[in-house]
Amino acid sequence: MRSKILAIGAICAALMSLAACGKTGAAAGSAGVEHVAFMMPDQTATRYDKFDRPQFTAALKALCSKCQVDYYNASNDAQTQQAQFESALSKGAKAVVISAVDGKGAQAMVAEAKSQSVPVVAYDRYIAGANAYISYDNEKVGELQGQGLLDAMSARGTLQGNVFMINGSPTDPNAADFKSGAMKVLTGKVHIVFSHDTTNWDPTDAQNALEQALQRYGTKNIGGVLAAADGVAEASVAALKSAGVNPMPPLTGQDAELTAVQRIVAGEQTLTIFKEAKPEAQGAAQMTNALLTGGKPETSTTFENVPAVLLKPVLVNSGNIAQTVVQAGYYTREEICTAQFAPACKAAGL
Numbered sequence: 001m002r003s004k005i006l007a008i009g010a011i012c013a014a015l016m017s018l019a020a021c022g023k024t025g026a027a028a029g030s031a032g033v034e035h036v037a038f039m040m041p042d043q044t045a046t047r048y049d050k051f052d053r054p055q056f057t058a059a060l061k062a063l064c065s066k067c068q069v070d071y072y073n074a075s076n077d078a079q080t081q082q083a084q085f086e087s088a089l090s091k092g093a094k095a096v097v098i099s100a101v102d103g104k105g106a107q108a109m110v111a112e113a114k115s116q117s118v119p120v121v122a123y124d125r126y127i128a129g130a131n132a133y134i135s136y137d138n139e140k141v142g143e144l145q146g147q148g149l150l151d152a153m154s155a156r157g158t159l160q161g162n163v164f165m166i167n168g169s170p171t172d173p174n175a176a177d178f179k180s181g182a183m184k185v186l187t188g189k190v191h192i193v194f195s196h197d198t199t200n201w202d203p204t205d206a207q208n209a210l211e212q213a214l215q216r217y218g219t220k221n222i223g224g225v226l227a228a229a230d231g232v233a234e235a236s237v238a239a240l241k242s243a244g245v246n247p248m249p250p251l252t253g254q255d256a257e258l259t260a261v262q263r264i265v266a267g268e269q270t271l272t273i274f275k276e277a278k279p280e281a282q283g284a285a286q287m288t289n290a291l292l293t294g295g296k297p298e299t300s301t302t303f304e305n306v307p308a309v310l311l312k313p314v315l316v317n318s319g320n321i322a323q324t325v326v327q328a329g330y331y332t333r334e335e336i337c338t339a340q341f342a343p344a345c346k347a348a349g350l
């Protein structure tokens with residue numbers, strides 16, 4: 001019996017992981033392992049689970065073999081995220097990488113982490129006080145959406161029509177930037193009759209809002225719909241269809257969701273914005289590793305005084321699917337061009 005216990009002890013020592021030996025309790029962390037919390041905001045956008053998480057995990061592992069990424073997804077609930085944050089800290093997280101559900105509220109988390117000397121990387125969504133911040137240029141995202149909508153309206157001859165804006169969550173700092181970028185392009189050029197901030201990016205809220213707006217303003221004179229991301233774009237298509245609109249008017253999105261790319265092929269959505277996860281995740285991994293080892297995060301600019309990297313978003317429409325999302329390995333042609341979309345794919349040259 002004693003030798004068995006010793007053997008287990010030896011295995012534990014070899015693994016250098018006390019956690020593997022069932023150690024629990026207050027002493028946070030495990031010898032030899034550095035916990036890093038990767039905290040994403042929601043599952044309505046598939047990007048976080050599907051692309052950001054594996055890319056960040058692989059990138060950090062390549063830089064820091066003893067790092068262990070603990071993944072959390074807050075399902076769009078700020079309180080859940082707060083609880084996940086507390087649990088990450090008590091588990092001994094040495095760094096926290098977070099895409100905040102509530103950007104302002106998350107400042108308290110940054111303060112708490114700092115008081116325990118745990119650095120914070122603001123991932124995709126800005127948080128004041130973070131040690132570093134990486135995102136895409138969110139104002140530029142909005143500009144691309146606005147310009148893409150304008151171009152499509154002009155091509156379709158709907159420049160005089162009513163424009164409906166379905167914006168992102170008011171607690172997401174990016175949403176304000178998407179909106180201001182779009183407004184920069186659209187102000188004075190089109191007639192915006194309706195602008196709705198979607199609670200927590202909730203597609204049901206977006207659909208209800210647009211359905212009511214279509215009842216109010218009618219469906220005869222639709223110029224276009226500026227939807228801030230693909231989740232609310234899908235909800236907008238549902239609202240337009242339930243109001244009997246056909247074909248779809250010019251309509252934007254963001255995130256290059258598979259279903260959005262398929263809607264673009266099928267002519268139900270004009271464009272999406274591609275923000276490849278790899279450079280964002282790699283940049284965040286570099287920042288995290290530098291902060292863990294006392295080095296300097298590689299940044300190229302500052303955003304409200306926080307050292308930052310802002311990557312360049314890319315517009316995707318029916319003309320460049322192969323050169324963007326397919327080439328980057330996001331989706332294969334086969335994944336996009338299922339039986340239902342095969343004829344449309346053929347017509348689009350995919």
Ligand code: GAL
Binds near residue numbers: 047124
């Ligand atoms: C934004 C993010 C987008 C999209 C959206 C909904 O902050 O930049 O890529 O995912 O949230 O989660």
